[in-house]
Amino acid sequence: MSEQTQQLDDGRALIGELIADHAEDWDLSGELPIDLLRKLGAWGLLCAEVPSAAGGLGLDSGTSGELTAYVGSLCGSTRSIMTSHGMAAWMVSRFGDRTQRRDYLAQLTSGQLAAVGFSEPEAGSDLAAMRTRIRFEGDTVVVSGEKKWVTGARYADHLMILGRQDDGGAVVVVPTSAPGVALIPIPTPALGCRAAGHWHVRLDDVRLPAGHVLGGGGQDLSMLFTTALSYGRISIAWGCAGIVRACLRAATEHAKNREQFGKPIGEHQLVGRHLAELVVAEQITTRVCEHASAAWQAFAPDMAVSTVLAKHVSAGQAAHSAATAVQVLGSAGAMDGHVVARAYRDAKLMEIIEGSNEICQLILADHALSQAF
Secondary structure, eight states: OOHHHHHHHHHHHHHHHHHTTOHHHHHHHTOOOHHHHHHHHHTTOTTTTSOGGGTSOOOOHHHHHHHHHHHHHHOHHHHHHHHHHHHHHHHHHHHOOHHHHHHHHHHHTTTOOEEEEOOBTTBSSOGGGOOOEEEEETTEEEEEEEEEEETTTTTOSEEEEEEEETTEEEEEEEETTSTTEEEEOOSSOOSSOTTSOOEEEEEEEEEEEGGGBGGGSOBOHHHHHHHHHHHHHHHHHHHHHHHHHHHHHHHHHHHHHOEETTEEGGGSHHHHHHHHHHHHHHHHHHHHHHHHHHHHHTTOTTHHHHHHHHHHHHHHHHHHHHHHHHHHHGGGGGSTTSHHHHHHHHHHHHTTTTSOHHHHHHHHHHHHHHSOO
16 A cells, blocks of 8 residues: 555545534534644645645645545535635745745644635636735735635634735735734525635735745736636545535435335436436546646646646536435435535535636637647
């Protein structure tokens, strides 16, 4: 057994023990235990690709993806935190200088939690509409703006805030305890991933030492977003593979045990067709995720496009699979909190976040037009 495989098995065992059968209660209450998240973070499981020398597990993208899929099969809200926290660590690794990588990665693998602020009231995919401003005043950086639907903000110790700096962009590490930071609860539960702590953030002239700006700032704003979102997209894709696997497992178990007209419903042809579709969906999502992880690991030229493809395909398969599983389980799968009911709601959000279906299609179309097929 390779070291990566052993770490994957160990990680699954730890996660399975902690989550167990609690996901339904967390979904209904809209809250994850903070101790759970801090334990996962301290064990390096929330950002498993961080090198072991920096406190992480040093997993490759494929192995980390399988770990993400396992979490996604158990609890979409915990997987959402895993994606957000892992994205924050990736941004530190990618844009931070040596001191920032040493200090911040140590914090992110010791139990402190991070969230990433992208979307704004008037700016989602439209970067030109972004209003968050980052400016330097001597040795101080000042951050002003508003971010919406920040995954994990409810639990975060640090916020990775993306914004405009002069004609470019920057990422600032903002402690949630800093003066001028307001964390604003969303008054009604989200459709899916209800316990993932999606809160709004307001930043009123937050002043921090200039060393909180990753790499000193001045990067291209589009490049910052693409780099960060590529990690998020591949993580979501693997999480969607987990959703499909959970739906396949639940539907198959129900179809074996539920009898109608004198035999298990799985033996009825139309129900059997649903199971076959779930098997196909599981294979499609797994293979497209493996392809994206291989491109990621090799820093292939088509890495960013591969992550878009994986996210788009996997989210669509997860949404269809969840609907199929609810159809197979019938009223049993329509109960709020049930694994396939959670999957039905969670998967729909996966078709929206980190680039909606339509945005992904535009990116893939642009890629097609740029190639000589």
